[in-house]
Amino acid sequence: MPPIPGSGLAKGLAVTLRTMTKRTVTAQYPDVQPELPPRTRGVIGLFEENCTVCMLCARECPDWCIYIDSHKETTPPAAPGGRERSRNVLDRFAIDFALCMYCGICIEVCPFDALFWSPEFEYAETDIHELTHERDKLREWMWTVPEPPALDPGAEEPKEIAAARKTADKLQAQEEREAQEAREARDAQGPAEDRSDRAAGQEGQE
Template sequence: MTGSHPPSRSRIPGSGLAKGLAVTLRTMTKRAHTAQYPDVQPELPPRSRGVIGLFEENCTVCMLCARECPDWCIYIDSHKETVPAAVPGGRERSRNVLDRFAIDFSLCMYCGICIEVCPFDALFWSPEFEYAETDIRDLTHERDKLREWMWTVPAPPALDPAAEEPKELAAARKAAEKLAAARAEAEQAPAAPDATGPAAPPAEGGQA
């Protein structure tokens, strides 16, 4: 015994074409919503990936971003400087000084690995995207331009009020409260008597 199939609906020939033409006619009578760029700037998500900004003060020239970049589009040059001892008799130390930090955006695929692996928060995403050039060689931007883009980096999202406080902030807060309590206790403690004060007068009838 074979199962019965529901009868297929009869379609009028050309109904699909007529429906498509009706949609076209309705669209033709509506006003266009095309954004007139560049007169009207697009509304981008606040954390969109445009270009990479460099916060030079945080860079320690660890080279981690350049080593992890899959496109090898980050170029870093540096030299070592000797820093004198902070205290007399201390040891001198050397530090890396950044000479060049450049990113070739003609090779960059905007994966964000360099930003993720930076341990010192020196690289950030900027929503800026208007950096087109007529020559592909001009897409290699040096640290001065990368530093300018830092001003376009949006502020980080606010912490959830119900979230647990980060352990670093909690430790710093406890240390500050402990120091403030120690200072308050020292200010409230009575001053010790001065041992160099005037001597007591000699008793009468005493021997010289």
């Protein structure tokens, strides 16, 4: 069946009429902050403690807007007879948000979870040079990162949490063992002191 002449125009006018009859809603920004979805790409936060200066984020960035400087330090051996180890120490971590296109590649490729998306978006500047934010500012944004969504009830526990819990349990058991040994040492020392006191008293009486 051939289309009725003018049906396309009628459909377009119908959409216009429906839109005109709807109540308009005005976002009262900045007096009222918008409710952003949890995965909003606002700004990138840096959790510096997790950064190992592997440079993956800087190498994979298509805009080359991540600047990282570091130096090597030698750490003493963990046990006697061991060998010294060298590790990278972060000196500078900066992101030029005037170049960043918010693709999120740096966050995806980071193997140690040092970069996160924050929903913060109010960081406009009058000078383009001030859009290069150093690690201190990136760390401040880290505390605005929302918590991850809850896992499914039937999902397995993440290996990072399991490893952290195992380490915490091991440390707690070690502390309890040391406290027990200290109590036993005090208990063993107490009777010896009592015997010495009694012996000294008897010598004094003689």
